[in-house]
Amino acid sequence: MPIAAVAVVAGAVGAGPVIAAVQGDPALPERTAEQLLADAVRASESGLKPMSGTLVQTSSFGLPGLPQVTGTGGSSPTALLAGSHELKVWYGGADKVRLALPGRMSETDLIVGGGQAWLWESDANRATRVKADPAELAEHGAGHGAGHGAGHGAGHGAGHGPGRGTHGPGPTGALPQGGTPQQIAQELLKRADADTAVGVTSNEKVAGRDAYQLTLAPKDASSLVKEIRLALDGETLTPLRVQVYAEGSAEPAFEVGFTTVTFTPPAPENFTFTPPPGAEVEEKSLSDLAPGLTERQDKGEEMKGEAEIVGKGWTAVAVLPFSLRDLQEGKPEQAPGGEAAEAARDADAVAEALLKSATPVSGTWGSGKVIRTKLVSALLTDDGRLLVGAVTPEKLVEVAGRK
Structure with a gap:
């Protein structure tokens, strides 16, 4: 086995x-x-x-x-x-x-x-x-x-x-x-x-x-x-x-x-197409169909490598270096047309909506903004850290104090 x-x-x-x-x-x-x-x-x-x-x-x-x-x-x-x-x-x-x-x-x-x-x-x-x-x-x-x-x-x-x-x-x-x-x-x-x-x-x-x-x-x-x-x-x-x-x-x-x-x-006719x-009719590669996918995957792997995991299981919290500047730098200067442009605009709008909903928090560790959804909470600290987990905001604030 x-x-x-x-x-x-x-x-x-x-x-x-x-x-x-x-x-x-x-x-x-x-x-x-x-x-x-x-x-x-x-x-x-x-x-x-x-x-x-x-x-x-x-x-x-x-x-x-x-x-x-x-x-x-x-x-x-x-x-x-x-x-x-x-x-x-x-x-x-x-x-x-x-x-x-x-x-x-x-x-x-x-x-x-x-x-x-x-x-x-x-x-x-x-x-x-x-x-x-x-x-x-x-x-x-x-x-x-x-x-x-x-x-x-x-x-x-x-x-x-x-x-x-x-x-x-x-x-x-x-x-x-x-x-x-x-x-x-x-x-x-x-x-x-x-x-x-x-x-x-x-x-x-x-x-x-x-x-x-x-x-x-x-x-x-x-x-x-x-x-x-x-x-x-x-x-x-x-x-x-x-x-x-x-x-x-x-x-x-x-x-x-x-x-x-x-x-x-x-x-068999389900798997044939004319x-x-x-x-x-055109011909494209996978990378053409998903522009920027490789770059996003590389960025994701880079962030995973930088993450520190505090705790375990359901209440594990990921702590990684991140700031609002990183968010702005992650945006393409000019999105391509079509669906790619629509996806980029929607992603930016989601990020902006989440940031607007953020609640200020502070502690002995400093200050920041916390976002809570039904399943995930995120804390963006002013000293350049991002804490994410399926835990309460109070748990994130506690972890933020463990410098």
């Missing part, structure tokens, strides 16, 4: 072989948390099964000013931070993938098959042949939904890099990146540890299928995360839905899951 599987099972044992009480007869055989986690890890080792279905992501992070800057469209990445967004998926193997992102009056499709890859944008009547290895593109598309994926959320892991703590399932760990429940679930399962209360029920229904529900809840009361619920298909143990609840909220702050799903190989007559 690989190390990841051992860690998952050990975490479940540490939390206790819990079976939550349920009303009515369970639709599936009961499993302890240990059994369910171990079986899920074994099932994941065989890879994703051929399937098709519809994913829906719903986000309500409580980011101030967000509805005004993202509007009602779904093409800008910042639009995924609020409201609901749908992604249709067909998966026949690593070299057979189709993703469709419906819009109001249009649809964007990524089609990988037959040794080639196409991006179809119906609103622009444009077909783009993508210059990349199809398997690489399929992996990129499955994780990002053709640039607009269904699984992006707030809280990119702060639990990375050198520091005084370790990194568990929480926040900064609570919302790992990934475009499907499968990818999100695998990371969450790895992070289950002794800081987590684990429970399981066996009478859930997701996308019309019987499912187990695994519940992960932090034991530390200073976490903003109330619990994470992971629904696993009762037959295949494929993750069907992930829900993240914030403290004090009855509805999920973040949810991504299937509303329909079928575990049969999709028809540009329609009159369509504009």
